[in-house]
Amino acid sequence: MSLPLRVLMLEDSEMDAELVLYELRRAGYEPDWRRVDNEADYLSCLSTDLDVILADYSMPQFNALRALQLMKERGMDMPFIIVTGTAGEEAVAECMRQGARDYLLKDRLGRLGSAVEHALQEKRLNDEKKQALNALHENEEKYRSLFESSPEPIMLIGLDGTILDCNQAAQIIANRPRKELIGKSFQDLGVLDETNMPVIMQRFTEIIGGKLFAPFQIRVIRNDNKILWLEIHVALLKKDDAIYAIQVISRDITEQKQIEAERENLIQELAARNAELEQFTYTVSHDLKSPLVTINGYLGYIEQDAASGNLERLKQDTQRIQDATNKMHALLTELLELSRIGRMMNAPENISFEEIVKDAIDIVHGQLEKRDVTIQTQPNLPIVYGDRQRLTEVLQNLLDNAIKYMGDQTNPLVEIGQHGEEDDKPIFFVKDNGIGIAPEYHERIFGLFNKLDPNMDGTGIGLALVKRIIEFHKGSIWVESKLGEGSTFYFTLPKE
């Protein structure tokens, strides 16, 4: 069976060409051939479709060295074999240097078959090698491009902790250029939270030991003191089955963490609100029901009073019903007021705290006179930012309480002023010299319907209302007091 072979012969002698063809056929090839003896013809036949070029070294108008150069210039690499009658060693050696595969003497053409076969095989191997190299190069390009353009920060870290490579995103997240990263130990980056370092080292040991593959999260403090949360994905890089580096992808999950934290806070706030609402409903249902029991009870007795003609008791019982309905009315009014906090507010404005105090004093003026209470207000109180009407209610309620719980004090005195700041908010106080509150009740007094003295009139909503208004203004309220030594209510409000 003959192998087809596309051959270009550079040969001026037809006879020599016949000899060559004869040898090729003898070696089992079926040559498809062209013979040229000048540069122009050579160039027109030169094509990568050729399997082999067989060139006489010297022809009258052309030579092998020139042909070889022309082929190279065109970026071609076909097997090129010199077939020559005169063996000028220098010339042959030059041809071999220029890329000829082999050379044969015309009087020893018996070796032609094997020389062609050899050259073809070599060409095949070369082509394969070139392809493989091309593919490798292409892959390398792909990897490099992927590595550099990845939005996720990637670092290659050697087993001794040295940073071997890093991409663009890694430089951004580390807030350092490549030259300050490569060759440095990742421990010296100064971007890692030191308290986290033992954990990180432990993780890397586990990774190298093949015990950890799942991503883990770490908190880092960067050189600009920014706190970042990173999710670390690792892969081991191996050469001949031995690990030589760790590929670390650090996803920035700071924002995600913040959102999670915010969500957690919201859930907690919501739960607290819910509990508050539940408590509110519970208290309301209990306290609103109470007067109904009273009213119905006395209505029953009024019937008896009327039947027995006991007018004295009838009058008493009617009064009691009156009291209960009044109480219910007061409860409903104040509950409505309480429910309006946060819902129906006036636009916040800058108000002088002294103005608020003055407004509140005007409202409780009658009670103050009746009990002969002296009020001392510090001068130059700061300007606050809030709902004027609601803040007046705060002062009014606090004054109201101070007067109500004055006891048998012969020189009733209420002092109003500022006592330093907390979190950049002025702390105001309303101080009285009344009966005071035992420490165990300091929390309870701000609860809804919690009254300390059943004999005092009022619904037990006042301080709950005050607390709500203050908290709506992002402030806080607390009391300092001892039984028999007066009370001081402190509260904070935002500045202008």
Place this chain on the structure above:
Amino acid sequence: MSMENIEILLVEDNPNDEELTLYALRENNITNQIQVARDGAEALEYLFCTGAFAGRQINDPPKVVLLDLKLPKVDGLEVLERIKADERTRTIPVVVLTSSHEERDIVESYQLGVNSYIVKPVDFEQFNEAIRHIGLYWMLLNKTPLYKST
């Protein structure tokens, strides 16, 4: 036997409701000695013979405590807890008498060892009936162990 010989301790902060309960008790011929405490702290002082009641004898307990839950200073559930947690007062029958029919109040009261939990009926006749039953049962029928000094 001491002079006062209190048989019912009524813990109720609202004077009108107190009067209403007293009416109902009298109406049903329960005319035992009644002590009224206006808040939880006063009730505890009375039962544990402290403060204003330091002169009382702890081994002379009331036959029954009628306890409202919503009270100033110390609330009803805490009063109940304190009574039932102390060996000296544990055997005193406590009847919660309240307008709250909240499940959690009922459950917690029974967990704390209340002897009876009565929701004040809004209806006058029912209220009267409830007070009559409380009086009859706890004052006349129920027997508690005699107090033993330890």
